[in-house]
Amino acid sequence: MNPKERRAARHRPPNPEAEPGSRPRRRKDPITVDQVVDTALGLVATEGYEALTMRRLAGALDTGPASLYAHVVNKADLDELLIGRLCAGLVLPEPEPATWREQLRGVCAQVRDQYLAYPGISRAALAMAPTDLETVRVSEGMLAILLAGGVTPQAAAWAADALLLYVAAYCLEISVMRQRKADDDTDWVVDTAELRRRLTALPAETFPHTTRHAAELTAGTGHERFDFTVTLMIDGLAHR
Amino acid sequence: MNPKERRAARHRPPNPEAEPGSRPRRRKDPITVDQVVDTALGLVATEGYEALTMRRLAGALDTGPASLYAHVVNKADLDELLIGRLCAGLVLPEPEPATWREQLRGVCAQVRDQYLAYPGISRAALAMAPTDLETVRVSEGMLAILLAGGVTPQAAAWAADALLLYVAAYCLEISVMRQRKADDDTDWVVDTAELRRRLTALPAETFPHTTRHAAELTAGTGHERFDFTVTLMIDGLAHR
DNA sequence: TCTATATACGAACACCGTTCGTGTCAAATA
């Protein structure tokens, strides 16, 4: 079967006939798509998205790279599957108009934590068209919360998009920083203290505010910066 | 001279002695860093960031890829140079407390237009540590406007970061969409009308809001979505 | 004029995503 048909079939509603029952076992364990996605996610979780190559993934499955293309159309297709699996793990609350802001913040934090659990995977999320079924599911969930909060449909639609975009960009930045710190063989140092020191060392006449407020620029242990921006956008929606 | 020293020298304040005067001319035109950056930007402008390869860049300069490494440490270093050049072209207004919101929107729009003029280059901006001198220059400019607007230093610092992050992510999404449309040989269709049709075709019982508000989700000719988000964040800062 | 040094660059290395052709086995058919 053509893997493109396979991909199309994946997006189609599952066919209730053709019960899998006892799957035929091939020479080795005949690699399923779920296995591929699982090991790929494991690879990303332990070594980062940059380490996810078709060859290394195939190696982790004890086979050659060509074998993957029986289950996956592309690397882009694999990325889509990964993001889909990741989105499927999100729990979307039942909208409660009284607490819509907390609910929305919770969903954003959930997406962030998922992205950060698989370092660099937000790059794939950003490079992907949000057409995938699982991603529209989370979009639908955020839309539901926003509408329950009394936000106008147009603002809700754009806000959901903006929030997801920001979360992905934030996580990508964090992942890049951490990776920089990982292969620290050079002087790319991005330690917070070192960064602040470097900012204060700038010429004060051309960068007056940067040098004066270097502390604020580098502040934010944990996800305070994240919380600030998400809250800023959500509260901005409320004041309308 | 080691190109890493060259990179370090680039970040140092320019040495007033050692006037270049009449540059020695080598066998061919002895490629300068500015030439490299110029042709690289030209390549990105016409064929997109994905087409920016060391080999193609070398080819555009009528040489081999190895020659580039005399002027550039890395591809990452080249990316940094490109973003630096791009940031250097931005004009940062003198802060006026009365119109700080319009000024900030103007800077964001300027960054957006620069990113979109070089399709896909925002990917490089997102993957880069904001340590570069030219990028802290625009950061400084935004900070100045925000502080002039009466925003508290901590909020100003985080807001500038958030805005730049969102602009980069927005431009990356736009560029990916356009690239998809460019090599349209397959059914990746992301035409606005087609996307709306596909959203309305979803099962209404599981995606009630998505199907009902497909029009709003796909709305936004031009940069209305962009203006919405930027204004949302800026106005959110004002109401504090 | 001669040497020293920074530069240009051909060739190669290791890796990437992807494709082609072939071999092999389980299931359907005769």
Add this chain to the structure above:
DNA sequence: TATTTGACACGAACGGTGTTCGTATATAGA
């Protein structure tokens, strides 16, 4: 039961990527 079929696994290869090494060369200074 014997045979065909066809989906799958996989070795090998192609064209592309970033990067490095060694060498040739042309200019700057002695």
